[in-house]
Amino acid sequence: MKARHECQPIRHTLPPHEILGREGLERLHKASSRILSELGVEFQDEEALEILRAHGARVENGIARFEPRLVEEWVARAPRQFVQRARNPRHDVTLGGGQTIFAPVYGPPFVLDLEGRRRSSTLEDFQNFVRLASRTPVIHHTGGAIVEPTDLPVETRHLDMLLNLIRLSDKPFMGSVTSPGHAADSVAMAEILFGKDGIRERPALLALINANSPRRFDGRMLGALKVYARARQAVVITPFLLQGAMSPVTLAGALAQQNAEVLAGIVLTQMIEPGAPAVYGSFLTTIDFRSGQPIFGSPESQVGTLASAQLARHHGLPFRGGGAFTSSKLPDAQAAAESVMSLLPALTSHASFVLHAAGWLENGLVASYEKFALDCEILEAMHHWSRGLDLCDDALAMDSITEVPPGGQHLETEHTLRHFRKGFRGTGLFDYASFESWSKEGGLDARARAGSRIRELLRDDQPPPLDRATEKELASFVTRRKESPG
Amino acid sequence: MSDLQQLYTAVLDGNARASKAIVEQALAEGADPQVLVTQYMIPAMDEVGRRFESNEYFVPELLISARAMKTALQIITPLLTAKGAQPIARVAIGTVKGDLHDIGKNLVSAMLEGGGFQVLDCGVDVAAEKFIEAIKTKQANVVALSALLTTTMPMMKTTIEAFKTAGVRGQIKVIIGGAPVTQKYAEEIGADGYADNASSAVTLARSLVSK
Numbered sequence: 183m184k185a186r187h188e189c190q191p192i193r194h195t196l197p198p199h200e201i202l203g204r205e206g207l208e209r210l211h212k213a214s215s216r217i218l219s220e221l222g223v224e225f226q227d228e229e230a231l232e233i234l235r236a237h238g239a240r241v242e243n244g245i246a247r248f249e250p251r252l253v254e255e256w257v258a259r260a261p262r263q264f265v266q267r268a269r270n271p272r273h274d275v276t277l278g279g280g281q282t283i284f285a286p287v288y289g290p291p292f293v294l295d296l297e298g299r300r301r302s303s304t305l306e307d308f309q310n311f312v313r314l315a316s317r318t319p320v321i322h323h324t325g326g327a328i329v330e331p332t333d334l335p336v337e338t339r340h341l342d343m344l345l346n347l348i349r350l351s352d353k354p355f356m357g358s359v360t361s362p363g364h365a366a367d368s369v370a371m372a373e374i375l376f377g378k379d380g381i382r383e384r385p386a387l388l389a390l391i392n393a394n395s396p397r398r399f400d401g402r403m404l405g406a407l408k409v410y411a412r413a414r415q416a417v418v419i420t421p422f423l424l425q426g427a428m429s430p431v432t433l434a435g436a437l438a439q440q441n442a443e444v445l446a447g448i449v450l451t452q453m454i455e456p457g458a459p460a461v462y463g464s465f466l467t468t469i470d471f472r473s474g475q476p477i478f479g480s481p482e483s484q485v486g487t488l489a490s491a492q493l494a495r496h497h498g499l500p501f502r503g504g505g506a507f508t509s510s511k512l513p514d515a516q517a518a519a520e521s522v523m524s525l526l527p528a529l530t531s532h533a534s535f536v537l538h539a540a541g542w543l544e545n546g547l548v549a550s551y552e553k554f555a556l557d558c559e560i561l562e563a564m565h566h567w568s569r570g571l572d573l574c575d576d577a578l579a580m581d582s583i584t585e586v587p588p589g590g591q592h593l594e595t596e597h598t599l600r601h602f603r604k605g606f607r608g609t610g611l612f613d614y615a616s617f618e619s620w621s622k623e624g625g626l627d628a629r630a631r632a633g634s635r636i637r638e639l640l641r642d643d644q645p646p647p648l649d650r651a652t653e654k655e656l657a658s659f660v661t662r663r664k665e666s667p668g
Numbered sequence: 669m670s671d672l673q674q675l676y677t678a679v680l681d682g683n684a685r686a687s688k689a690i691v692e693q694a695l696a697e698g699a700d701p702q703v704l705v706t707q708y709m710i711p712a713m714d715e716v717g718r719r720f721e722s723n724e725y726f727v728p729e730l731l732i733s734a735r736a737m738k739t740a741l742q743i744i745t746p747l748l749t750a751k752g753a754q755p756i757a758r759v760a761i762g763t764v765k766g767d768l769h770d771i772g773k774n775l776v777s778a779m780l781e782g783g784g785f786q787v788l789d790c791g792v793d794v795a796a797e798k799f800i801e802a803i804k805t806k807q808a809n810v811v812a813l814s815a816l817l818t819t820t821m822p823m824m825k826t827t828i829e830a831f832k833t834a835g836v837r838g839q840i841k842v843i844i845g846g847a848p849v850t851q852k853y854a855e856e857i858g859a860d861g862y863a864d865n866a867s868s869a870v871t872l873a874r875s876l877v878s879k
């Protein structure tokens with residue numbers, strides 16, 4: 183097992199993969215500006231509309247329209263990159279600036295457990311996934327609602343989730359968005375952890391604010407957005423687009439709409455709190471027109487990730503996109519193929535924050551333990567991949583090439599001895615053994631090996647130490663809020 | 669007399685403008701509204717359903733056919749009601765309080781409409797009172813509840829409880845659905861039925877009202 187702290191976020195050395203030429207960017211940008219200035223975006227919150235109006239947006243019947251200059255001016259105030267703090271400073275992460283952060287799946291109401299049962303997820307599952315995120319080096323961020331603890335009462339569930347996110351992992355985590363009150367509780371708990379000023383200096387929370395597309399932000403989301411922006415916590419503005427249902431069916435139209443929605447949301451955050459951290463989010467996919475069900479892992483969505491990342495970069499914003507997406511019901515070949523296909527564009531486009539990077543199954547309805555381990559194996563390979571190609575003299579290895587005669591071998595050269603440990607070995611989940619040794623080990627497939635890996639990881643029950651006084655204060659806050667939920 | 673086969677084709681092709689025009693003209697020429705519905709429109713929707721089941725028709729085609737059906741029904745229903753005829757059933761459908769997901773609910777709604785039900789769409793984020801009003805004032809006899817969030821699923825239970833308190837539970841059938849909802853949950857909260865997709869929702873509703 184690798185040490186807990188060994189793995190760092192990806193720092194890109196290769197250039198980002200950009201698929202839009204100047205003209206393409208321009209066309210999307212123009213379409214998006216037209217949406218913002220002519221059609222506008224609906225904000226289902228009076229105060230948000232007031233703020234927009236007061237700062238120069240044209241507001242009419244709940245719809246705000248924005249002139250391109252206004253958008254540019256306010257989007258420019260959002261930071262290009264920012265640090266999200268973790269309770270262990272070694273786990274602080276930088277969003278933007280050419281780094282990629284991986285976080286687990288978010289939101290599934292079901293789990294596929296190690297006995298192969300698909301069932302409603304519980305607090306125990308939630309705790310297990312927090313532990314897994316904490317113990318897995320390639321996961322840099324604990325995430326938020328990794329699975330929904332459906333055995334807990336709805337009104338106070340977020341409190342237990344936050345408490346466990348803080349207790350069982352010392353990596354950064356996400357705030358609740360289920361209501362403005364829940365957002366306020368998240369902020370209060372982050373303040374207990376880092377102090378009031380501490381979280382204003384550097385955000386401790388990242389919150390997922392979805393647009394209720396097309397061209398609408400709903401009241402609940404705006405309520406949460408206001409709470410987080412005022413507290414200078416980071417928001418990820420994500421239009422969640424199912425092409426053909428919540429946006430045009432064609433990718434270009436979907437991208438134009440997405441861009442308009444994100445920018446509208448970011449303009450609002452900046453008008454509320456100039457300089458507050460905000461992320462350009464994309465969650466763009468297709469549907470199966472035979473049923474209306476979403477398809478996750480489709481090639482359109484992957485091209486969408488590449489283009490979205492480029493648009494975000496164009497606006498100087500950190501980008502959230504991609505994930506280990508799949509529509510498959512099992513951690514099988516389809517799941518692996520779709521996940522790799524969906525993670526790669528996030529990597530090559532230098533996505534800053536990749537939510538759903540491990541554990542996602544069945545269109546996000548299910549979190550799978552085994553898939554979590556399998557996805558981490560892919561992430562491990564991606565860390566390696568992103569290091570690119572070292573071309574220094576030692577890597578060119580002229581000495582070693584000279585030393586070995588024609589037909590000789592490199593296995594025992596001094597150069598090989600010096601370098602071979604740096605090569606990719608994975609986490610040991612993928613099988614590189616001979617047929618005979620593999621058979622001797624039980625002839626297991628990757629899924630079975632993943633199951634054992636998870637059991638192993640969950641056995642060691644040592645949460646990262648948390649200061650007693652802080653833990654007590656958090657616990658009493660939770661007790662208080664449970665007694666009188668606001 | 670206009671060619672009524674064209675009405676069948678208009679619904680099948682999802683041509684709302686044509687279905688409206690044909691119905692208007694046919695009625696002006698003295699056609700029996702009941703005949704238009706039972707002999708042309710419902711068979712057309714049955715064919716739409718068949719094509720959907722066999723993957724010839726996709727969701728957008730299903731929706732435009734349902735719209736063509738609905739447009740024609742808007743003209744015909746008042747005439748039928750005046751004559752004392754009743755639709756198969758009146759369904760009040762909505763996504764429960766706190767929940768804004770409506771893509772699935774809209775599909776179910778369109779399919780029910782296509783299946784000859786009169787649908788009262790209450791929208792999203794719907795409180796129990798709104799359903800009760802639909803039951804009391806619009807004589808809904810089926811209530812269809814949709815929820816996509818585990819945090820709003822308990823609202824289904826609350827809503828059913830509210831029906832009991834309001835004394836209307838006995839006069840309606842309650843069906844529920846949405847991705848996280850299960851048959852087991854439906855049984856637990858005392859709903860009358862659960863379906864996991866829009867076409868089984870129609871079959872379910874039919875079987876419940878014919879009981």
Ligand code: B12
Pocket residue numbers: 288289290291330359360390391392393394395402403422424428473474475476544545546547766767768769770771772773775776812813814815816817818819843844845846847848862863864865866867869
């Ligand atoms: C699209 C979507 C959205 C869109 C909704 C747009 C819209 N206009 O509906 C938007 C972006 C607004 C959204 C918002 C949110 N969402 Co959402 N969303 C989805 C998604 C991807 C697809 C839902 C969908 O439309 N499916 C397609 C339709 C056709 O399928 P369906 O709804 O299941 O309906 C079919 C059947 O279930 C059945 N059916 C449906 N209703 C009924 C009713 C009856 C009576 C019957 C018989 C049958 C029936 O028939 C339908 C047709 O076949 C699901 C994940 C998923 N894979 O399902 C998440 C999902 C439901 N959302 C989720 C979450 C968490 C949210 C947010 C809280 C996220 C956030 N941070 O903002 C918000 C909540 C907003 C709110 N208050 O409601 C979670 C819920 C998990 C949980 N723990 O409860 C899911 C599972 C995704 C995830 N893993 O995070 N979401």
